[in-house]
Structure formats: C-alpha cells, structure tokens
Amino acid sequence: MTATEFTNGTTRRRSRPRGAVMPSIVLITILLLGLAERLFAAAPLPDPTRTLAPPSKDAWFGTDAIGVDVFARTLSAAATDIPIALLGTFMAAVVGIPLGLAVGINSAWSERAMRCLDGFQAFPILLFTIAVVVLAGNSAVVIPFAIAVINIPRYMRLLRSACLSLREKRFVEAATAAGSSNVRTMRTHLLPHLRLLILSQTSLTAANALVIVSALGFLGVGMNASTPSWGVMMASGATVLSRGSWWTVVFPAAAMFVCVYSLNRVSDALTRAQAGEGPAAPRSLRRVAQHVFVTRRNRR
Amino acid sequence: MSADGPGLLGAEALSVEYTTGGVRVVAVDRVTFTLKPGERLGIVGESGSGKSTVARAVLGTLPPAAQVTSGVLQVGGRSIEATARGGVSRDARGAEIGFVPQNPFGALNPILTLEKQFRNALRAHRRRATRAEARELAVRAMAGVGLAKPAMLLRARPHELSGGMKQRVVVALATWLSPSLVIADEPTTGLDLINQRLIMDLLRKGASDEGRSLLLVTHDLPMAAEYCARLLVMRAGRVVEEGSVNSILSNPKHEYTRQLIHSVAMLESGRLEDGTESSMDGAAR
Numbered sequence: 001m002t003a004t005e006f007t008n009g010t011t012r013r014r015s016r017p018r019g020a021v022m023p024s025i026v027l028i029t030i031l032l033l034g035l036a037e038r039l040f041a042a043a044p045l046p047d048p049t050r051t052l053a054p055p056s057k058d059a060w061f062g063t064d065a066i067g068v069d070v071f072a073r074t075l076s077a078a079a080t081d082i083p084i085a086l087l088g089t090f091m092a093a094v095v096g097i098p099l100g101l102a103v104g105i106n107s108a109w110s111e112r113a114m115r116c117l118d119g120f121q122a123f124p125i126l127l128f129t130i131a132v133v134v135l136a137g138n139s140a141v142v143i144p145f146a147i148a149v150i151n152i153p154r155y156m157r158l159l160r161s162a163c164l165s166l167r168e169k170r171f172v173e174a175a176t177a178a179g180s181s182n183v184r185t186m187r188t189h190l191l192p193h194l195r196l197l198i199l200s201q202t203s204l205t206a207a208n209a210l211v212i213v214s215a216l217g218f219l220g221v222g223m224n225a226s227t228p229s230w231g232v233m234m235a236s237g238a239t240v241l242s243r244g245s246w247w248t249v250v251f252p253a254a255a256m257f258v259c260v261y262s263l264n265r266v267s268d269a270l271t272r273a274q275a276g277e278g279p280a281a282p283r284s285l286r287r288v289a290q291h292v293f294v295t296r297r298n299r300r
Numbered sequence: 301m302s303a304d305g306p307g308l309l310g311a312e313a314l315s316v317e318y319t320t321g322g323v324r325v326v327a328v329d330r331v332t333f334t335l336k337p338g339e340r341l342g343i344v345g346e347s348g349s350g351k352s353t354v355a356r357a358v359l360g361t362l363p364p365a366a367q368v369t370s371g372v373l374q375v376g377g378r379s380i381e382a383t384a385r386g387g388v389s390r391d392a393r394g395a396e397i398g399f400v401p402q403n404p405f406g407a408l409n410p411i412l413t414l415e416k417q418f419r420n421a422l423r424a425h426r427r428r429a430t431r432a433e434a435r436e437l438a439v440r441a442m443a444g445v446g447l448a449k450p451a452m453l454l455r456a457r458p459h460e461l462s463g464g465m466k467q468r469v470v471v472a473l474a475t476w477l478s479p480s481l482v483i484a485d486e487p488t489t490g491l492d493l494i495n496q497r498l499i500m501d502l503l504r505k506g507a508s509d510e511g512r513s514l515l516l517v518t519h520d521l522p523m524a525a526e527y528c529a530r531l532l533v534m535r536a537g538r539v540v541e542e543g544s545v546n547s548i549l550s551n552p553k554h555e556y557t558r559q560l561i562h563s564v565a566m567l568e569s570g571r572l573e574d575g576t577e578s579s580m581d582g583a584a585r
Contacts, residue, residue: 107364168363170406176361177401178473179394180424188420189409 017196019269023262027082030259034078038228044072052245062247064233065240070247074255076228081217082259084140085209088147092209093202095148096155101190103156104163105182114160117153125150126215133221140222147209158201159194166190200270207263214256230256308513309358309397309481310334314371316353316362327353327366329537334374337480340507340514342524342545344560345534351517352402354534355483358515359399360387376480395425398474400484400503404467404491408458414438414469415454421473441476442469445502464495471499475506481513482506488523500527521564525549533557 047067055062061070103113129146136142166172167190175185217223217231225236230252237248316328328350335341343351356362358373360383367384374380375388376396388397401407409417418438422429435454442450445468458466467487474482484503488496504527507514518524524531525545533541533548533556540554552558 170401170403171409173361174399174401174407174470174473175409175420175424177359177393177399178421178424179390179392180420181390184420184424188416189412192409192411 017266017269017273019272020266023265023269027259027262027266030075030078030255031082034075034080034082037072037075038079041072044069044076052240052243052248054245055247061251062245064248065236065245070233070251073228073233074230074251077230077233077252078255078259080227080229081210081213081231081256084143085147085206085213088144088209088212089151089202089206091144091148092151092155092205093198096152097159097198099152100156100159101163101186104160105167105186105190110160110164113156117156121153126212129216130219130221138220138222138224140227143213143216143222146216147205147212150212151205151208154205155201158197162194162197163190166193196270196274200267200274203263203267203270207260207267210256210260210263308335308337308339308376309515310374311354311358312372312374314354314357314373315369316350316357316366317369318366320365327537328357330370331534331537331539333532333539333542335481335513335515338507338511338513339530340504340516340528341530341532342516342518342528343532343534344518344521344524346519348536349534350537351519351534352485355399355485355515355517356387358387359393359397359483360390361399362387391425394421394479395477396479396481398477398479398482400467400470400474400482400487402486402489404463404470404489407470408466410458413455413457414442418454418473418476422477425477437476438472441472444476445469445472446498447472463491464498467491467495467499468502471502475512478510479512481515483515483517485517486519487516488518488520496523503527521560533560 045068047063049067050059050063051065051067053059053063053067059069059071061074064070064073099113103110125146129142132142133139163186172185172189175189180188213229214231214234217227217229218235220232220235223229223232225232233252234249237245237252241249310333312332313330314328314332315326315330318325318327331350331354333341343354345351353362353366356366357368357371362368372379372381373388375392380388387393393399408414412420415435415438418441419429419431419434422434422437435451438454439450442453447453447465447468453461453465453469458469461469471487474484482503487503488499491499500523503514503516506512514528516524516528528545530544531542531548532539533554535556541548541552541557548557549561552561
C-alpha cells in the first residue's frame with residue numbers, strides 16, 4: 001500500500017531531469033575516449049614529412065604545423081582539460097556552497113559578505129591569474145585555483161538569494177520554533193530544496209571552467225605548447241590559420257563546444273526539473289538555432 | 301515550580317520595533333502579561349495589533365526586520381533580559397514551549413515525508429535519537445491527535461494530506477515532546493468550521509489532560525472566549541484590556557473591546573436576519 005491512498009487523486013511524482021541524460025553520455029564518452037587515448041595509445045609523434053595535411057582517411061582531423069595528428073591530440077586534450085575543469089569546479093563548490101549557505105542563513109553576515117563580493121568580483125581575476133603565473137612560475141596548478149576563485153562568488157550569490165526566499169517560508173519558522181538550530185535547519189530543511197539548484201549551477205560552473213581552461217591554454221597560462229589542450233591547440237593553430245589550414249583550429253574548438261554545450265544542456269535540464277517542467281524543447285543540434293532564435297523572439 | 305510561583309511565562313514591558321525602509325514602527329509597546337501553569341490565555345486583537353509579534357518575541361523567531369527594544373521575559377521562574385531577537389533559548393523551543401504556527405498549508409516542509417520531519421524535530425533536541433525511536437514517538441503523537449493509520453501516514457508528504465490533517469500533524473509536532481506551554485498563533489486559519497473545532501478541542505484537551513498552558517493568539521473573539529479562561533485585548537501594539545473572559549465580555553472597560561464585542565454581536569444578528577429574510581422571500585413566492 002502506498003501513501004497515495006490518502007490523497008484525493010493526486011499522485012506522488014518526482015520531476016526527473018530527463019534531458020540531462022544524453023548530454024551527460026556525450027560528455028562522459030569524450031572524457032573516456034580521451035583517457036583511453038592518453039593511457040593506451042602511443043603519444044602522437046610529430047611527423048615532419050606530413051605537416052599541415054588536410055583531413056583525410058589517414059588523419060581524420062588532418063595534421064598540425066609540426067605534423068602531429070589533430071584527431072589524436074584533440075582526444076588526448078580531453079583528458080587534460082576536462083579533469084582540470086572538474087577539479088576547479090569541485091573546489092569552487094566545496095568552498096562556495098557552505099559559504100553561500102552561511103551568508104544565506106545568517107542575516108548579520110549577509111550584507112557585509114555581499115559588499116565584499118562586489119569588490120571582489122569587480123577585480124579582473126583572469127588578468128590576476130596571469131600576473132600570478134608571471135610571478136610564481138608557469139604551472140597548471142594555478143588553473144583550478146583561478147576557476148575556484150572566479151566561481152565561488154557565483155555560488156555564494158545564488159545560494160544566498162535562494163536561502164533568503166526559503167527562509168521566509170512558514171516551515172522554516174516552524175522548524176526554528178521547534179528548537180532546530182540554524183545549521184540543522186539549513187541541513188535538514190533548506191538543503192533538500194536546493195539540491196537541483198546546486199547541481200544545475202555546478203554543471204554551469206563546469207562549462208564555464210572549461211572555457212576558462214581553454215582561454216588560459218590559449219594564452220599559454222599554466223600550459224606550454226607541448227601540453228595537449230584545446231586552448232593550446234587553438235593558439236598554435238591560429239598562427240597557421242592564414243595559410244588555410246582551418247582544421248587545426250576548428251576541431252579542438254568543436255570538441256570544446258560540444259563539451260560546453262553538453263554541460264549547459266545538463267544545467268538547463270536540471271533547472272527545468274526544478275521548475276517542474278518537462279525536458280527542454282530542442283533534442284538535436286539542428287533544432288538549436290530554431291530554439292534560440294524562435295523562442296527568444298516569442299518570449300518578447 | 302509551584303502554582304503560586306512567578307508563573308510559567310511572563311513578559312514585562314516588552315517592546316518590539318520593526319524597521320522598514322529606514323522607518324521605525326513600534327509593533328509592540330510595553331506589553332506585560334503572565335501565564336500560570338495550566339492556564340489558558342487568549343491574546344485577541346485585529347490584524348496588525350502586534351499579537352503575533354508578541355508570540356514570536358517570546359519564542360525568539362522574530363523576522364530580521366524586527367527588534368526587541370526593551371523588556372524582561374520570564375520563563376519557568378527565570379528572568380531573561382530579552383535580546384534583540386527576543387525569546388527563549390533554543391533548547392526550550394519545542395521541548396518546553398511548543399508552537400503551532402498559522403496556516404497549516406505552509407508549516408510543513410513540502411518535500412520531506414512526515415516521518416523525516418518528525419525525526420528532524422526530535423534530533424534537534426536529542427541528537428542521538430534513532431530512526432526507530434523517532435518513528436515510535438511519532439506514531440504515538442499522530443495517534444494522539446486522532447489521525448488514523450499513523451504508521452502509513454508517516455510515509456506521506458504534506459501535499460497528500462488535507463488541510464485539517466496537516467494542521468493536526470502540526471499540533472502533534474508542537475505537543476509530542478510534552479512541553480509545558482503551547483503557543484498557538486491563529487491555529488485555525490484556512491480551516492473549515494468542523495476542523496477549526498477539532499484543532500481547538502485538541503489544544504484544550506492537551507491543556508487539561510497534561511496540565512499544559514496555552515497561549516492562543518487569534519482575531520476571533522468568540523473562539524478565544526470559548527477556549528480561554530483569561531483574555532488580553534491588544535490594539536496598536538498596546539494591551540488595552542486584560543481580565544477573565546466573563547468580566548471582559550460582560551463588562552468591557554475599554555472602548556475598543558466594546559466595539560469588538562459589538563461587531564461580533566452585529567455579525568451574529570446579521571446572519572440571523574439574512575436567514576429569516578430569505579425564508580420569507582421564499583414564502584412570499
């Protein structure tokens with residue numbers, strides 16, 4: 001027997017983030033392929049006799065200026081960029097979520113913390129990261145820190161505002177009146193409501209983190225020309241782009257695009273699940289343009 | 301604590317101010333009252349008279365915009381200088397003082413099962429309480445408020461219950477740890493008449509059976525008169541009249557109390573007149 005017996009026809013239904021499955025599979029596949037390439041295949045060696053070869057049956061994505069297979073390198077880069085982005089995201093979440101909840105539940109800290117964040121976010125952190133690299137030496141360690149520092153304030157703002165509206169709910173007052181401490185109320189009453197919001201923000205953060213990794217790679221921050229990374233590949237490809245070898249830039253960029261797009265779709269699906277809506281409208285890339293242009297116009 | 305002691309709960313010159321947009325509004329102005337063990341006190345007044353704010357100041361659940369500016373609270377014979385948030389200590393909430401909030405539709409967390417909500421409430425006081433322990437206590441509490449099949453109901457989420465059932469669960473949550481006082485803030489808002497009576501009878505029964513005190517905050521003068529022994533009439537943050545139900549109803553001293561009693565009488569007679577008119581209309585046709 002289920003508890004639904006007591007209802008007048010309403011059934012228990014949990015909204016499931018259905019649209020999140022496909023993009024997650026795409027993402028995990030790319031990561032696994034990258035790891036397999038890195039672990040099991042021989043490192044792609046430069047072949048001086050075959051530089052800047054266009055895509056062909058032998059080299060699907062062509063070869064770059066020093067004759068390295070772009071396909072192998074694009075896959076291999078997934079095993080650098082995605083883990084770094086995920087590590088940065090994890091660091092941002094681990095620090096940002098508790099801090100956000102703390103300033104959300106404690107009104108005394110709330111205002112002061114927000115003013116601090118205003119100042120903090122006005123600071124150009126990417127430029128700051130470059131300065132750190134110049135001073136402390138070029139190491140990939142700075143990249144996850146940069147991602148965390150950029151995204152912690154975002155978590156804090158989001159969770160604070162979510163907490164502020166939840167705090168007004170009668171059941172939170174009831175919990176306080178029943179002797180629940182702030183920390184307990186946060187954990188037992190607020191956090192279950194914020195689960196999907198946190199997950200959706202985390203996938204959005206991961207997307208943003210990938211863009212940051214690529215941007216820093218492109219600038220050569222924390223990585224050098226030998227690191228397999230989409231940003232590094234695009235930077236070196238950009239120098240020969242004028243000679244017509246578009247494949248050196250387009251394929252790493254496309255790989256990054258697919259990953260970022262997938263993460264955004266996951267986030268979108270989670271947001272919709274939280275709002276109790278069905279899966280997102282477009283299911284194929286072909287319909288994305290339609291989705292973006294038509295729905296945007298209709299919204300007005 | 302003896303019955304002739306200083307009282308179970310008391311407030312002396314309690315004042316609360318709200319600050320909104322830089323403007324300070326006095327919501328509660330030097331309110332003084334005492335509540336003896338086992339006594340049922342009703343705080344009556346119109347919306348905005350400050351009666352709910354008094355209850356929240358005692359509990360310490362004032363919203364951030366409110367601030368206790370002065371006053372001494374007495375709880376169980378101890379005096380506490382009211383802090384800005386007001387109120388009793390966290391340990392006392394729930395265990396010593398139970399609270400039945402307004403609006404049964406919002407007082408329960410919509411996404412947690414009832415069992416989990418009971419367990420959370422218990423663990424706020426007994427950290428090590430086991431699931432089985434919480435469950436057993438919850439089943440007893442739910443049966444105590446007259447809910448059938450409590451074990452099964454515990455698996456439900458609030459939206460699966462009717463308003464009356466929800467409010468009974470709320471009453472169970474407010475009383476299951478055997479507090480010596482229950483504060484009920486408009487406990488019957490949004491309920492039909494039968495459920496209103498049910499909830500009030502439950503609160504009264506708990507009071508008489510276990511010698512529990514009741515502080516009833518309501519705008520409903522007839523209800524307060526029926527279920528309380530003593531009344532406190534508030535208007536614009538001040539206590540305008542205090543006394544036994546009989547003396548207030550038969551001999552109201554303050555103009556506002558007279559108006560309040562008069563308006564209730566008008567409503568009652570108006571309802572009767574309507575009834576007769578319509579039946580006469582029917583007869584004429």
